[in-house]
Amino acid sequence: MERIEQLLVKDVSHSFGFKEILKNINFKLEKGQVVSIVGPSGGGKTTLLHLCAKLLTLEEGKIKNSFKSSSFAFQEARLLPWKNVLDNIALGLKANKIKKDKAQKLAKDIALKFGLEEDDLDKFPKDLSGGMKQRVSFARALVVKPSLLFLDEPFSALDIGLKKELQSLLLKTIKEEKLSVLFITHDLMEAIKLSDEILVLKAEPVGHIVKSFKFDLEKEKRDDTFVYEQTAKLLKDEYIINTFELELK
Numbered sequence: 001m002e003r004i005e006q007l008l009v010k011d012v013s014h015s016f017g018f019k020e021i022l023k024n025i026n027f028k029l030e031k032g033q034v035v036s037i038v039g040p041s042g043g044g045k046t047t048l049l050h051l052c053a054k055l056l057t058l059e060e061g062k063i064k065n066s067f068k069s070s071s072f073a074f075q076e077a078r079l080l081p082w083k084n085v086l087d088n089i090a091l092g093l094k095a096n097k098i099k100k101d102k103a104q105k106l107a108k109d110i111a112l113k114f115g116l117e118e119d120d121l122d123k124f125p126k127d128l129s130g131g132m133k134q135r136v137s138f139a140r141a142l143v144v145k146p147s148l149l150f151l152d153e154p155f156s157a158l159d160i161g162l163k164k165e166l167q168s169l170l171l172k173t174i175k176e177e178k179l180s181v182l183f184i185t186h187d188l189m190e191a192i193k194l195s196d197e198i199l200v201l202k203a204e205p206v207g208h209i210v211k212s213f214k215f216d217l218e219k220e221k222r223d224d225t226f227v228y229e230q231t232a233k234l235l236k237d238e239y240i241i242n243t244f245e246l247e248l249k
């Protein structure tokens with residue numbers, strides 16, 4: 001029998017010292033699904049993502065991750081400065097004990113797919129633009145073919161063209177490889193474009209989920225008009241207004 005791949009978060013709370021950051025967080029992420037956590041700065045999004053990815057020790061509640069494998073891409077690319085593009089991408093493959101020749105080939109294929117040029121492959125991170133670093137970071141996260149991908153605001157530092165390009169590549173990968181994604185963002189439009197479900201995390205008095213939104217339209221069919229319309233609708237929702245402390249004009 002095939003095992004069910006899912007991420008189950010149950011009654012999770014977290015504090016740093018005496019400061020409570022998250023309280024009673026519950027949600028589920030299933031195979032092939034994209035769930036985003038949106039909320040204002042300081043609300044505990046990164047803390048929650050890190051708990052889910054086991055980058056932080058869980059104190060209270062349960063997190064059950066039955067996905068076969070997972071990987072992570074951060075807002076800053078976090079490349080190793082002493083390794084070139086190809087070796088940075090191949091890093092995870094090396095950890096998975098894949099032979100060097102094969103690892104280099106897989107790394108090259110995905111680098112080209114993510115818009116890097118042949119000439120870029122032996123460059124070091126210091127010689128790359130921010131956008132190129134982000135492409136490398138994405139390629140590195142996806143080359144290992146994870147079944148679950150954790151994303152920490154991966155598009156926030158990118159210009160609008162590159163943002164759209166990488167988002168489309170991500171959507172394509174999600175569909176083709178049945179990739180599941182948990183990502184955090186404070187960009188509502190991005191969340192609407194990419195998610196099956198959006199969880200709204202409010203900071204006050206302690207980080208908690210106040211509402212969830214689901215979209216029926218397939219992600220590939222969401223054009224700019226859909227995203228703008230849904231954003232306008234959400235911006236009128238009292239939970240969103242309250243969470244982001246928006247003023248109605």
Ligand SMILES: Nc1ncnc2c1ncn2[C@@H]1O[C@H](COP(=O)(O)OP(=O)(O)OP(=O)(O)O)[C@@H](O)[C@H]1O
Pocket residue numbers: 016021039040041042043044045046047048186
């Ligand atoms: N290691 C830590 N030790 C102590 N406090 C921390 C630690 N990490 C985060 N915090 C605090 O926890 C709170 C939530 O931080 P977190 O980074 O999870 O929020 P966020 O919603 O991701 O914000 P942003 O969007 O600005 O990254 C903040 O008040 C932060 O100062």
